[in-house]
Structure formats: C-alpha cells, structure tokens
Amino acid sequence: MRAVVVEKPGTVVIKEMEKPKAGPGQVVIQVGACGICGTDVHVIEGEFPPAVYPVVIGHEFGGEVVEVGEGVTGVAVGDRVGVDPTLNCGACYFCQRGMGNLCEQWNGIGVGDYPGGGFAEYIAVPAGNIHPLPEGMSWQAAALIEPVSCVVRGFHRLQPLVGESYVVYGAGPMGLLNAQVARFNGASLVAMIDINPSRLERARDVFGFAHVAASLEELRDIAPRGFDNVIEATGVTKVAERAIDGVKRGGKLLLFGVCPPGETASYDAFKIYNEEITIMGTMAVLNSYGPAIDILAAGAIDTEQMVTHTFPIDQFNAAMDVVRSGKGLKVQVGGPAS
Ligand SMILES: [Zn+2]
Ligand SMILES: [Zn+2]
Numbered sequence: 001m002r003a004v005v006v007e008k009p010g011t012v013v014i015k016e017m018e019k020p021k022a023g024p025g026q027v028v029i030q031v032g033a034c035g036i037c038g039t040d041v042h043v044i045e046g047e048f049p050p051a052v053y054p055v056v057i058g059h060e061f062g063g064e065v066v067e068v069g070e071g072v073t074g075v076a077v078g079d080r081v082g083v084d085p086t087l088n089c090g091a092c093y094f095c096q097r098g099m100g101n102l103c104e105q106w107n108g109i110g111v112g113d114y115p116g117g118g119f120a121e122y123i124a125v126p127a128g129n130i131h132p133l134p135e136g137m138s139w140q141a142a143a144l145i146e147p148v149s150c151v152v153r154g155f156h157r158l159q160p161l162v163g164e165s166y167v168v169y170g171a172g173p174m175g176l177l178n179a180q181v182a183r184f185n186g187a188s189l190v191a192m193i194d195i196n197p198s199r200l201e202r203a204r205d206v207f208g209f210a211h212v213a214a215s216l217e218e219l220r221d222i223a224p225r226g227f228d229n230v231i232e233a234t235g236v237t238k239v240a241e242r243a244i245d246g247v248k249r250g251g252k253l254l255l256f257g258v259c260p261p262g263e264t265a266s267y268d269a270f271k272i273y274n275e276e277i278t279i280m281g282t283m284a285v286l287n288s289y290g291p292a293i294d295i296l297a298a299g300a301i302d303t304e305q306m307v308t309h310t311f312p313i314d315q316f317n318a319a320m321d322v323v324r325s326g327k328g329l330k331v332q333v334g335g336p337a338s
Contacts (some may be wrong), residue, residue, distance in 0.1 A: 004316045004333075005118035005140070007054045009046025014314055017056075020116060020124035027127050029083065032139030033310070033332045034118030035060035036323050038174075038235070038258065039111055039148065044320075050112040058118025058333070059110035060184045062142025072127040079136070081130040082145045083118070084289040085109035100155070100260035101286040118143075119333055120317060131289060132295040140310070141296050141303040143332050144177075146285070148301060149292035151177045154256050154282035155185060162186035164228035167219065167246050168255060169213065171199040173329045175233035177301065178309060179209055180258060182229070184300035191219050191227070196326075206305050216246050226229030226251060241265035249275040256282055266303075305331050 001019045006012050022028045040057050042048040054254055062082040075081075087107040088100035095103050109125060110117035116124060133142055152173070160166075166182040168175045171194035182190045191211035192203045200212040213219050226248035232240045235257030244267050247253050259265075271277065296303065306327035311319040315333075322331050 001121035002313050003056045003117070004058065005054050005056050006044050006051075009044070010318075011051070012044055012317065014316055017120070019122050022072075022124055023314050024066040024070040025072060025127055026069040026124045027072060027075055028067035028122055029063035029081065029130070030066045030122055031058075031061050031063040031118055032080070033061065033143040033334055034058040034063050035143040035147065035195055036319060036331045036333065041323065043111055046164055048111060050106060050108070053111040055110070056115070056117035056120055056123075057110050058120065059108055060116030060143050060146040062139060062145065063123075065130075066122065069124075069127070075127060075130065076225050080133045080142070082133055082142045082293060083109065083304065084129045084131065084149070084285060085111070085118075085146060086129070086285050086289075087112065087114060087126075087263070091145060099286070101284045114181050119313060121313065129291055133291065137297060138303065139334070140307045140332060141267035144301065144303055144306060144330065145289060145292045145296060147174065147210075147330075148177055148181070148286045148296060149288040150174075150282070151181045151256075152292045152295070153284065153286050154178065155181060156286070156288060157280050157282045158229055158252055158254050160187075160229050160252075161183060163188045165189040165191075165223060165248075166229045166231060167193060167223070167227040168231045168233055169239050169243050170234035171196070171203040171234070172326075174256065174307065176203060176207055176230075176306065176329065178231045178233055179203070180207065180301050181295065182231075184298075186296060189327070191222065191224065191226075193219070207302060216242075217267070219246075223248075228252070229248060229254065231256055234310060235259050237263040237265050241267070244268075244271070244279070246276070247275075247277050250277075252278040252280065254280055254282060262295040281331065
C-alpha cells in the first residue's frame with residue numbers, strides 16, 4: 001500500500017509500505033478520505049514537538065473496517081467509521097481528572113508517535129478510537145469530523161447562550177467551521193473578519209454570512225457594544241491581541257487559532273477586570289468527536305462547500321501546494337487512487 005511519510009523535517013515521500021495487520025484490540029481501516037490540516041504543515045516543517053520521525057501523517061480521516069483484531073466486539077468488516085486520532089495515556093494526573101487533551105504524554109495518530117496515519121491506503125487503529133458513521137455520511141464529511149470536533153471542544157469551553165452574538169477572526173477553513181457551528185448553536189449574529197477579500201466574499205456568498213469585514217471598525221454599526229463571543233481563528237498573535245477590542249462587556253475571547261509558541265499578546269488588565277471579560281484557550285479534542293458527528297449529520301456544516309479539492313494519495317505533493325497557496329478551503333486526499 002502507499003503511504004505519505006515525513007522521513008525527517010522537510011522530507012515527504014510517498015512510499016510503498018506493508019499493509020498493516022490488526023493487532024489485539026485493533027481494527028484495520030481502508031481510508032476513505034483524509035483532510036490536510038495546518039498541523040500537517042507544522043509536522044512536515046519540523047515545527048510540531050510531539051512528532052516522532054519518520055511519521056505517516058494524516059489525522060482527519062474516516063474509512064471502512066477491513067479487518068477486526070482479537071478481542072474487539074461490536075465492530076464488523078464493512079462498517080464505515082470515523083477515527084478520533086486522540087491517544088491519551090489514560091493514567092497521568094490530567095487523564096485521571098478527565099482532561100485527556102492536556103495529557104502529560106499527549107500523543108495522536110498521524111501527528112505524534114504512532115505507526116500509521118490517515119494519508120495511507122490502510123491504517124490499524126485502536127478499536128476504542130473508532131466511531132460508527134451515520135447512514136449516508138460521505139467520506140468527505142467523515143474527514144471533517146476531526147476539525148469540527150476541535151470546534152465543538154471550543155464551544156464546550158465557551159458555553160455560549162442562545163441568542164448571543166459572535167465575531168470570528170479568520171475566514172479560512174477553521175474560521176468558517178466555527179462560524180457555522182455558532183449559527184447552528186442559536187447565534188443572533190455571526191460576523192467574520194479577514195484581510196483577504198476573496199475569503200470574505202466566499203464567507204458571504206457561499207456560506208451566507210452577511211456581515212463580513214476587513215476590520216472590527218466596519219462592524220461597529222451592527223455591534224456597537226461589541227460581541228458576546230469573539231473567536232480568534234487566525235493563529236496570528238497580533239490578531240489575538242487586538243481581538244479583545246471586539247469583546248462586549250461581560251463577553252468572552254476564545255483563542256482557537258494556534259499562535260507561535262513564545263510570542264506575547266498584551267491586554268489592558270484593567271479592562272479585563274472592569275468589564276468582566278473572560279479569555280480562554282481550547283486545545284484539540286475532548287469528548288467532542290461524537291457530538292461533532294451528530295451535528296454534521298444534523299446539517300450544521302455545508303460539507304460540500306467546505307471541501308474544495310480532493311486528490312488521490314500519489315498526488316499528495318500537489319495537494320500540499322494547494323494548501324500552501326491558501327486558495328482552497330479543506331483539501332482532502334482519498335485512500336486508493338481513483
Ligand atoms: Zn487537524
Ligand atoms: Zn495522560
């Protein structure tokens with residue numbers, strides 16, 4: 001079978017590898033589709049500390065069960081499943097307190113220390129990580145579950161109320177997923193800010209977000225007091241800093257984007273105190289993969305419009321070029337070449 005291997009930072013090869021076998025407690029999945037994510041770019045470039053090279057990348061995927069290992073019950077060959085890539089140790093201080101996403105031995109399929117990833121024709125995964133897909137869910141949608149589950153985790157942190165307003169900084173794939181979940185979650189207003197006019201146009205014309213702008217100032221008329229919820233989805237530290245200006249008194253700022261480690265954002269401490277503002281982070285997935293499947297099945301996300309490009313696995317490098325160009329939204333790679 002073919003697999004995309006990052007042998008060392010900067011070196012990506014599409015390799016012929018042995019098809020994995022299901023060990024005890026595992027199932028083998030034939031990958032239906034796997035999405036490329038910013039984290040893959042970081043792993044390729046050597047900027048993701050948990051990665052152990054060589055690594056088969058890909059952590060946003062679903063597929064069909066083709067082999068069931070010893071001791072696995074309730075799963076059959078032919079089942080269509082999504083795979084939660086989370087590999088928490090289950091035994092550390094944080095895992096024992098229900099905070100597996102903050103595990104002291106944090107690890108994930110396709111990004112950490114694991115023999116296999118989603119950019120391969122087949123992968124063996126722990127049976128506990130698979131979730132059955134609802135009837136009729138496409139592979140495209142299945143490969144969106146993981147990024148949506150990160151958004152759901154953010155909303156579990158945010159705990160917004162029905163009728164609240166939102167502004168999302170960044171109209172890329174993650175910004176658009178956040179905005180769609182906000183709309184699905186009973187928002188009274190969802191605005192988006194981006195400096196790229198074509199992204200704003202797409203957010204408005206394709207995804208129906210009427211209020212898009214290049215800056216917060218342009219949104220003052222519709223939200224003179226600011227927004228109940230400000231979601232930072234650019235991963236740019238300066239934007240994370242300025243995003244505080246959009247928070248209404250009593251409101252919340254969610255840092256969803258991954259800013260470079262070591263950079264500093266400064267906030268007016270008096271303002272945080274005086275206006276009862278909450279600033280919070282959200283990290284990966286925690287008990288949010290299942291709910292992500294449910295809201296996808298309920299139509300929260302326009303999956304067809306989210307996936308702009310699909311490539312067969314042997315064209316992984318062409319797929320990466322599209323990701324790096326920033327022109328598309330979600331770029332996915334299929335398992336077997338079509
Ligand atoms: Zn991802
Ligand atoms: Zn742990």
